[in-house]
Amino acid sequence: MTCTVTDLACARGGVTLLERVSFALHPGAALCLRGPNGIGKTTLLRTIAGLQPALRGSVTLPPDAIAYAAHADGVKDTLTVAENLAFWAAIHGTPGIAPALEALDLATLRDRPARELSAGQRRRLGLARLLVTGRPLWVLDEPTVSLDAASVARFAGVVQAHLGQGGMALIATHIDLGLVADVLDLAPFKARPRSGISGFDEAFA
Template structure:
């Protein structure tokens, strides 16, 4: 499955953020989204994930292939680590969770309630959910937030393994992950140009 995006335009709160976003991603490859905070990376990922409609453009890929990881970890606080991963695996018709536990160093925490985990542990568990979905296209928004250096390394290794199995990933991050398979898309030059009439309606305090 190839992912193809052509002349995509996205907006937040009715305000255009990005226009002319185009790229092609083949199996086994990753795309790193770069750009300053507020430039539209999150909005772009949400559009790719089908969580909001784009303003214009075309997206050609199987939406059922997508696993989206946003700012929230998506955990059930009163369920254990094992129960959380088992739940998400079952949602996607799968049962195997041990590779995900191992990849994110969660074996020793398997019986801990998710609500009692540290911020970094919760983030690792949230990322481990990706591996139990069985979905080939990962869309990730700042996935290394709350992770220490060692945990960033675990995440990068999990992504490398995913790509080696023919998966794909689009990742918004400021961290260097050491992914030789990755291309970089700087969204800064793709900032949408607002019509003068729309600019006139803005309060200068918010520019």
């Protein structure tokens, strides 16, 4: 399975941010998106994940192939760590959560309510959801926010293991995760300003 992005253009708030974006991502490969704040990394990821329509172009991959991890952790405060993962595992038909708990160092926290977790622990729980989706393409938007150095290294190992099993990863990050990955600089794809249109909302990209 290959993810192919062809001549993609995307916008935020009616303002075109990126255009003519094309790349192919193959099994076992990772691609890191780079560019200054506001260039449109989040908007591009949301478009590829199907959360907003593209202005032009196409994204070709099988249905239900993407697991998307955004800035929000997607954690329910009233549930324990284990209950949060079990909820997502049930949705995706995953048989167990033990590997996910172990991979993100959450086993000792399994019975703790999510509301009692630190920011870093919540982030690890949010990322652990990726492991119970069973989906091959991980689309990751600044996944290491709130993680300490040890947790960043642990998560990088999780991504590497996913790639080793034929998975794929598309990552917007300013952190070097130590992965063997291609880098796509988005600067050449920045849309040219249209006369009369302000770029005031690029900060939300």
